[in-house]
Amino acid sequence: xxxxxxxxxxxxxxxxxxxxxxxxxxxxxxxxxxxxxxxxxxxxxxxxxxxxxxxxxxxxxxxxxxxxxxxxxxxxxxxxxxxxxxxxxxxxxxxxxxxxxxxxxxxxxxxxxxxxxxxxxxxxxxxxxxxxxxxxxxxxxxxxxxxxxxxxxxxxxxxxxxxxxxxxxxxxxxxxxxxxxxxxxxxxxxxxxxxxxxxxxxx
Amino acid sequence: xxxxxxxxxxxxxxxxxxxxxxxxxxxxxxxxxxxxxxxxxxxxxxxxxxxxxxxxxxxxxxxxxxxxxxxxxxxxxxxxxxxxxxxxxxxxxxxxxxxxxxxxxxxxxxxxxxxxxxxxxxxxxxxxxxxxxxxxxxxxxxxxxxxxxxxxxxxxxxxxxxxxxxxxxxxxxxxxxxxxxxxxxxxxxxxxxxxxxxxxxxxxxxxxxxxxxxxxxxxxxxxxxxxxxxxxxxxxxxxxxxxxxxxxxxxx
Numbered sequence: 001x002x003x004x005x006x007x008x009x010x011x012x013x014x015x016x017x018x019x020x021x022x023x024x025x026x027x028x029x030x031x032x033x034x035x036x037x038x039x040x041x042x043x044x045x046x047x048x049x050x051x052x053x054x055x056x057x058x059x060x061x062x063x064x065x066x067x068x069x070x071x072x073x074x075x076x077x078x079x080x081x082x083x084x085x086x087x088x089x090x091x092x093x094x095x096x097x098x099x100x101x102x103x104x105x106x107x108x109x110x111x112x113x114x115x116x117x118x119x120x121x122x123x124x125x126x127x128x129x130x131x132x133x134x135x136x137x138x139x140x141x142x143x144x145x146x147x148x149x150x151x152x153x154x155x156x157x158x159x160x161x162x163x164x165x166x167x168x169x170x171x172x173x174x175x176x177x178x179x180x181x182x183x184x185x186x187x188x189x190x191x192x193x194x195x196x197x198x199x200x201x202x203x
Numbered sequence: 204x205x206x207x208x209x210x211x212x213x214x215x216x217x218x219x220x221x222x223x224x225x226x227x228x229x230x231x232x233x234x235x236x237x238x239x240x241x242x243x244x245x246x247x248x249x250x251x252x253x254x255x256x257x258x259x260x261x262x263x264x265x266x267x268x269x270x271x272x273x274x275x276x277x278x279x280x281x282x283x284x285x286x287x288x289x290x291x292x293x294x295x296x297x298x299x300x301x302x303x304x305x306x307x308x309x310x311x312x313x314x315x316x317x318x319x320x321x322x323x324x325x326x327x328x329x330x331x332x333x334x335x336x337x338x339x340x341x342x343x344x345x346x347x348x349x350x351x352x353x354x355x356x357x358x359x360x361x362x363x364x365x366x367x368x369x370x371x372x373x374x375x376x377x378x379x380x381x382x383x384x385x386x387x388x389x390x391x392x393x394x395x396x397x398x399x400x401x402x403x404x405x406x407x408x409x410x411x412x413x414x415x416x417x418x419x420x421x422x423x424x425x426x427x428x429x430x431x432x433x434x435x436x437x438x439x440x441x442x443x444x445x446x447x448x449x450x451x452x453x454x455x
Contacts, residue, residue, distance in 0.1 A: 014296070014301075016273075016297070016299060017273065017299060017301070020273055020274050020299065021277055023274070024274065024275065024277070049324050049326065050324055114205070115399050115400065115401060115424075116399065117325070117326065117370070117400075118205065119326065119370065119371060119400075119401050119424075120205050120206060120208055120248070120401065120424065120425070121205070121206040121208065121248055121454040122204065122205045122206065123204065123206070123452075123454075141206060141454035141455075143278070143279060145326045145370075163204055164205060185277060186277060186278060186279050186301065187277070187278075188243065188277055188278050189277075191277060192277060
């Protein structure tokens with residue numbers, strides 16, 4: 001029986017655009033705001049826009065921190081943008097604050113001389129073979145909007161980077177866990193392929 | 204490397220695309236949803252809908268179009284025209300737009316920029332500036348397509364908008380608009396070099412080299428065009444191939 005992907009609703013971020021992209025490529029999905037729904041899903045997507053401390057506060061307020069941590073051990077999880085950053089230990093955005101601690105590393109301002117935020121299409125440099133970029137060419141373009149980025153401690157956790165006057169971690173992965181700093185739901189065919197690849201992990 | 208963006212702009216009036224679109228293989232040349240999909244397939248990096256009716260009754264129509272477009276187009280979608288309140292932002296973002304451009308309403312009430320940025324994030328607040336040259340060489344902000352003059356200087360207004368929380372500037376030259384003589388390079392450069400947020404140049408493009416000029420000399424991050432694409436004088440892939448051949452990074 002085909003399952004469904006839970007798009008985690010914690011009151012932050014544009015859940016509907018992720019949902020519409022999944023609908024378009026035929027991946028069953030639901031927007032879920034409770035632990036019970038998240039536990040019933042086969043895979044999880046953690047979206048998010050905005051500031052890191054607000055994101056963590058919203059997850060805590062929704063009472064979903066422990067559920068996400070425990071569920072991420074047994075099913076695929078994809079963090080998008082802020083949702084990817086929240087997977088890490090901590091962030092220096094505004095104030096130093098703790099994240100979900102699922103991937104070792106920190107989140108900080110992009111160390112670049114270029115304009116911030118980075119807004120627009122940048123090309124991926126695939127660093128390590130990973131399920132998300134399967135079937136994609138190196139140098140595929142995806143859409144970014146961010147000022148902060150994650151620095152995984154372990155280079156093994158970097159799937160792809162982009163060059164924005166500094167090497168920026170664009171895809172992170174650790175076991176079942178994945179993160180895209182860019183927005184696959186706004187990255188045209190390449191982004192849709194990445195979402196399909198993620199869905200393949202549990203089909 | 205970050206690509207320079209090519210953005211077609213669709214003027215929408217009462218739910219229909221105006222400024223005639225002259226594409227073959229289009230079932231309905233006036234359907235904004237179909238056109239947005241076509242442009243996206245051709246490699247447009249974003250789509251802009253400019254609602255030129257912008258009456259209260261038309262708002263519902265635009266929301267409907269945005270909803271339909273967001274179900275089948277997966278590149279960023281910007282909606283502008285007649286946005287006056289934070290509630291307008293919320294309604295259109297909820298329908299599936301990624302960014303909202305504001306123009307006159309932000310001139311009248313600057314807090315619209317800061318309120319919207321606080322509520323929805325700077326990434327979705329685009330300040331559209333219509334400007335024209337003064338005799339002394341400075342650039343004056345105008346409204347209603349140039350019919351209303353303001354005291355604002357375009358460079359100062361762009362800088363202030365950045366401070367207020369705007370995420371991008373869409374800079375339209377009223378002098379160049381419709382001339383096909385090229386973007387106002389000097390004005391684009393003056394604004395782009397004064398702010399740290401991306402500048403989308405608009406107005407005046409007529410040839411391939413105009414795009415090159417605005418990205419190099421003009422320092423623009425993106426270029427917006429309407430009729431040149433709609434009438435098929437140039438296509439998005441053609442512009443991108445040309446820019447790529449001249450070593451400008453574009454998404455192919």
